[in-house]
Amino acid sequence: MNLSVNLASYLLVGAMLFSIGLYGVFVKRNIIAILMSIELMLNAVNINFIAFSRFTPWVNPGENPLIGQVAAIFVIVVAAAEIAVGLALVISIYRNRRSTNVDDFNWLKW
Amino acid sequence: MSTMATIVFFIFAIIAVASAWGVVTSRNIVHSALFLALSFTGVAVLYILLNADYLAAVQLLVYTGAVSIMVVFAVMLTLRGDVCDSSPNIKKWVSGALVGALVFILLTLVILTNNDWRIFAMPALEVGTTAEVSKLLLQWYMIPFEAAAILLTVALIGAVILAKGGKESK
Numbered sequence: 001m002n003l004s005v006n007l008a009s010y011l012l013v014g015a016m017l018f019s020i021g022l023y024g025v026f027v028k029r030n031i032i033a034i035l036m037s038i039e040l041m042l043n044a045v046n047i048n049f050i051a052f053s054r055f056t057p058w059v060n061p062g063e064n065p066l067i068g069q070v071a072a073i074f075v076i077v078v079a080a081a082e083i084a085v086g087l088a089l090v091i092s093i094y095r096n097r098r099s100t101n102v103d104d105f106n107w108l109k110w
Numbered sequence: 111m112s113t114m115a116t117i118v119f120f121i122f123a124i125i126a127v128a129s130a131w132g133v134v135t136s137r138n139i140v141h142s143a144l145f146l147a148l149s150f151t152g153v154a155v156l157y158i159l160l161n162a163d164y165l166a167a168v169q170l171l172v173y174t175g176a177v178s179i180m181v182v183f184a185v186m187l188t189l190r191g192d193v194c195d196s197s198p199n200i201k202k203w204v205s206g207a208l209v210g211a212l213v214f215i216l217l218t219l220v221i222l223t224n225n226d227w228r229i230f231a232m233p234a235l236e237v238g239t240t241a242e243v244s245k246l247l248l249q250w251y252m253i254p255f256e257a258a259a260i261l262l263t264v265a266l267i268g269a270v271i272l273a274k275g276g277k278e279s280k
Contacts, residue, residue, distance in 0.1 A: 018213070027199045083180060087273075
């Protein structure tokens with residue numbers, strides 16, 4: 001039995017992290033914990049990008065598999081912007097409502 | 111891939127997944143934030159195994175360094191009451207567990223039944239991938255690179271304005 005690590009192993013780690021993040025988005029009540037779960041999901045996507053970029057053969061110079069790493073860099077940039085604005089929104093809501101519990105955020109519902 | 115790399119892969123994959131589980135199950139949100147930093151570090155080691163040195167450094171700097179600290183500061187600014195029960199789960203967690211398990215089973219089925227993905231790594235570049243990535247980023251993807259810079263500036267200004275609060279919110 002060959003125990004070496006192939007592409008499927010990395011994809012499985014990514015799938016596990018993504019599912020755990022999805023579960024966290026559904027079950028957590030503190031909005032900061034929900035933002036953390038979203039970061040876990042974005043990390044899982046990055047693992048997939050980089051794993052595909054590593055395991056794709058160099059067929060010709062025009063199709064560089066390192067494009068996967070460039071995509072992961074852009075995902076990191078967008079994730080950093082997202083968490084900064086998201087936490088600023090959390091602090092702004094907290095200043096008005098004195099709560100970080102998503103069950104209390106129902107004033108757009110009627 | 112050598113045996114050593116396989117052992118390192120399994121150790122750090124288990125660390126990353128187990129601390130991700132700690133993030134979503136811990137009832138203390140400060141523990142969640144620390145587990146999050148550990149999970150990011152485990153993923154950074156996986157990036158090194160995947161020959162993405164630059165991405166591993168960026169992961170450590172941006173995620174473990176900046177995002178975790180920012181989350182801890184947000185927790186500090188918004189914490190009320192007891193820290194031990196600061197991040198409870200909802201009562202109806204079964205639906206969330208069902209959706210998460212369903213997505214995981216579907217992804218696993220797709221991954222394990224696709225024979226194109228049971229491949230091993232190509233021989234790595236001897237010089238590392240950082241130089242090649244920089245060429246791609248600064249030549250072919252220069253416009254998206256500049257757009258990302260503008261996005262970060264706008265996000266910085268927006269975060270400051272939102273967190274500071276306008277005159278009408280006083």
